[in-house]
Amino acid sequence: MHHESAAGPPAAGGRQRCRTRRAAGTAALTVLLGLCGAVVLGLVHQQTGSDGFLVGLGLAVLPVPVLLAAFRWLDRAAPTPRRNLLFAFGWGACAATLVAITVNGFATDWLASSLLPRAPDRADVLGTTVVAPVVEEAAKAGAVLLLYLHRPRDFGGVVSGVVTAGVTATGFAFTENILYLGRAFGEDLAFGHFGLESTTLGTFLQRVVVAPLAHPLFTALVGLGFGAAALAARHRRALRTLLPLLGLAAAVTLHGVWNGAATRPTRVFFTVYGLFMVPVLLVVAALALWARRHVLRTVRATLPRYAEAGWLTPSEPYALGCLRSRALARDLARRGGGRRAARAVAEYHRAATCLALLRARAERGAVPPGFRAHERDLLRILRRHRPLASAATASAAPAAALPTQARIEEWERLRAC
Structure with a gap:
């Protein structure tokens, strides 16, 4: 490794063309995410009403700064560029949410009308525990995949994968929480529920206080897979393909277990939370911290x-x-x-x-x-x-x-x- 040869600049014309293409791509992606965001906001507002939308927005934003700060803290050893994190959050909050709202609704309606016309409740359960985890985790994984393929310089390993996936999922959970909290507030207004009996309070405690890391934890498994694939030798193509798919499968499975527990009585929910979710969270956190120490070494x-x-x-x-x-x-x-x-x-x-x-x-x-x-x-x-x-x-x-x-x-x- 020689000082002069390593520093030789590439052709100026090539750098200019690269910057032009990158600027055009960034502009197009920004417009696309903006359009997705506008559509999502319209759909959420339609389902929650103005009052529910404002209440949901005010409550859903509370965990976002804490989660983003946690991922930035984890990312201190080799900070991910802010433009990548902004893209990941925007993808989760806009594009992935729009895909989830559209596809989940269509799939559940199709199950109820075609496969299970006499058991609509069973169609709802299948939609919650099977369809939604597959659709949502695949949609969120799109941001990680795009950065893995088109920003390989910034995708250096496990920590990069976990942080990118976590920020994407934080954006997704933010928009989803607006919808769920806004709906809950609308129900409370309709039925006159206030205080400790309100659906809004129960939804807030479950989604914001007890389990704000649920979506980030699911998608972090996808990030682990992509991060491990980035470190694998390039000639091991099968392994580089298999690792992200295994991460996606793990995320879908964990998401399905979580959604299934959320439909059960409170005692079952907290049993699954304590015996299953918390250990997985601790293992993922330990792996991410070990990977950060490995970066420093x-x-x-x-x-x-x-x-x-x-x-x-x-x-x-x-x-x-x-x-x-x-x-x-x-x-x-x-x-x-x-x-x-x-x-x-x-x-x-x-x-x-x-x-x-x-x-x-x-x-x-x-x-x-x-x-x-x-x-x-x-x-x-x-x-x-x-x-x-x-x-x-x-x-x-x-x-x-x-x-x-x-x-x-x-x-x-x-x-x-």
Whole structure:
């Protein structure tokens, strides 16, 4: 790995064409999601009424910031680009919800009229426990699949998969909660139920308080499958296809069990919740945290090669492999150079982390498309931000235990070199 050859810029015309195509695709996708969102809002408003819609919206938004903050916290080691997360949330809230509302309703009506005309209750049960899990998880998985195929640079492994899937499902649950809470409020108005007897309170407790992670947990299993597939060697095509399908099957199964329990008495619901859902949640969380620690270990093991080539100072790989040291580096930069310096450090850290993960994947035989071009782009980002970010990052590694003033003095000394 030579310093000059790795940094050779691609053709300017090719970069311009790539940017033009990307901008056109982004604009088209934004319009499509906006249209889906407008249709969904119209359908939800039609089923809930104005009062129910406003109440449902106000209650459904409550868990969204908490869930998004949790996924961003999990994603700190190798942050997913915000544009990808915005797409994932928009897909879940708009496109996936529209598919679910349309297909679920059509399928349930078809079951009731064609297969089970004499047992409409059984058709509803099948629609809830079989049809809805398949349709909804497949619709949500669409966002993960699109990013996996069209943004392979940003899809680095298990954490990327879980975060992308979780944010998609958070958007889906947000819109679905507006519908369910709005309907419940309309029923309470119609039947005069208020206070502890209200359907709205029961729906809020079940969907927002007790199980806000239900949809994110289901779809996280899909994300695990895609994340594992991204790490598999490229010649193992069967495995790369099988892993996402296994994740989807697990998500559908878990979703079906959950929906079935929700139709049973409260005692059965909480039994399934405690003995089945909570253990699965703990296992998925443990896997995601292990994967994040693995990312940091990969950074510490891989980046010294780039330090030997002159792209980083010898101490930076150790700072970049520690979240606490990264935070110290951003703090130093902010104190010494303001927000601009802190943003430069954050971009520098993200590029270095992506570089380490990219190189590690290539060495395992899972070389992503456009490996050399991607490596050059990341090295270019390191070079651009190095004047503001390198000194702060280097000083954060050996000085992690020093008082703040000592760290600032060390950073100023390194900047002066």
